[in-house]
Amino acid sequence: MKEINKVSIIGLGALGVMFGHHLSKKMSSEHLRIVADPERVQKYQNNEIYCNGERCQFNYITSEDEDDPADLVIFAVKYSGLEDAMESVRNQIGDETIILSALNGVTSESIIGEKFGMDRVLYCVAQGMDTVKAGNKVIYSNMGMLCFGDKEPGEPSEKVQTVARFFDNTDFPYEIDTNMKKRQWGKFMVNVGVNQTVAVYKSNYGEIQQEGPARTMMIAAMREVMALTEVEGTKLSVEDLAYWLKVLGTLSPHGKPSMAQDVEAKRHSEVELFSGTVLKLGKKYGVPTPINQELYNRITTIEKDY
Template sequence: MGEVKTVSIIGLGALGVLFGHHLSKRMPREKLRIIADAERVKKYKNEGVYCNGERCSFHYVTPDELCEPADLLIFSVKYDGLKEAVQAVKNHVGENTMIISALNGITSEAVIGETYGMENMLYCVAQGMDAVKVGNELSYDHMGMLCFGDQKPGVASENVKRLAAFFDKMEVPYEVDTNMSKRLWGKFMLNVGVNQTVAVYESNYGEIQKKGPARETMIAAMREVISLSEKEGIPLTEADLNYWLDVLDTLSPEGKPSMAQDVEAKRYSEVELFSGAVLELGKKHGVPTPVNYELYHKIKHIESQY
């Protein structure tokens, strides 16, 4: 099992660029592989990919290229690209490949696990980053951290220790959490609140960091997730809500969540992962979710104008 030496990343969204750039300065170039199809690779090479003003020096591989399996595989695509990404990484997965997914929502692990099994899948949540991506340029003030752990609560597995040792060496801020399903639900609650509210108000983190209707809407949407979490057997509390509100307060007021960036660029958003999922769960448990119902329809309306 040994130490992590090769890393593969699929998806150059905010997270892929941020962590890819960070790792690229600390490990041999060919040991960090960015997986992308030939067309994308051509575009990345021509236009460049920039992180805080610096051009990233990435080693690209296409899905068909044969290679050694990675010790660590990171998914950082958008949810609608996940199925395709799962197929694209097949040459990078071996029996000892650890897999983490930094996608939003609470379902990506299961989708990846259907193909590659759950035994080497660690649950992971990225939090506290305030990156904004415009075209091929990413900028951020706070890198945030990766929280990861096993699916089952309790003791940290060998894989968790292996990943922690690698992140120590690479100076990646992280936290090991022995109750990851709760953390995933907490992050889901945060996204349901902050992503959708900032998108609908067409503003930024500053808007929901201060008292006012936007912040109230956000908290009301988050409380609907709390009532669903109880039914799903992963009960969140007001203390969890306050924990995530504190995380929000650390972000740069000018920053924006991904969904607000999508709306601004007139791209279709991940609304189905947020209020879409809340409405489904509400139906399943007979729990009313009026705030998310309203957010869902407002976002769908915005998207219908593109």
């Protein structure tokens, strides 16, 4: 398999900006492409984007450009924008393109794989970031990392090793995981607890890093996900819970997850992806999920008042 030289990123939310800004300092501009529909490209070009106070030097291409396919495509959109993103990036997918999805949830890889072929997709989790996006500005103190690996447990494949070499060459923080299904469910557990609780309390990471009602609610919501994994086949333990709580402790207390930022900006959030999914699985398996029901009710009530 050839080495990764050309990278395309779809999505310029907080993560897309952070990833793009980092890689723009390590790669030539013609080899790093930000893909968007023509209207968004025009918007990005008219409004300069900043990351930690530095102006981003991005090379934009539209979904209509039939450029050489990318060696690596990174999806950094929200779940609600995945279908449009797949259409926009279609010309970037070639026979040897590797795809990483930094989306929340546990389903984006299978959706992308159905569109472009599972042989191109590695499973991935974005964790440890404390990015905050306001308008055209992104700030962060902890870049976090991308954890990725093959769908099935075992020795890392050639694709995984190829991506690892690229990240080594670009000083991009990463970790290879040989049990990505468990990692994804762990990250989902965190999203369900942290994102929703901080949004409901209209606070920040600092609120859930210290003892109090918010942290209690967060952990209770996470434990409901743990109960679901008992029947889903990917059992999360108290040790897994402790690991993810430790990860949360590394985040800037002034940062906040994307759902809290959505609530502040009066945008519709990913509540259906989080507690919405938990409630459906709870009903399916007969597992009580009262905390996620409360979070779902409170967030949807907030959104109705927009």
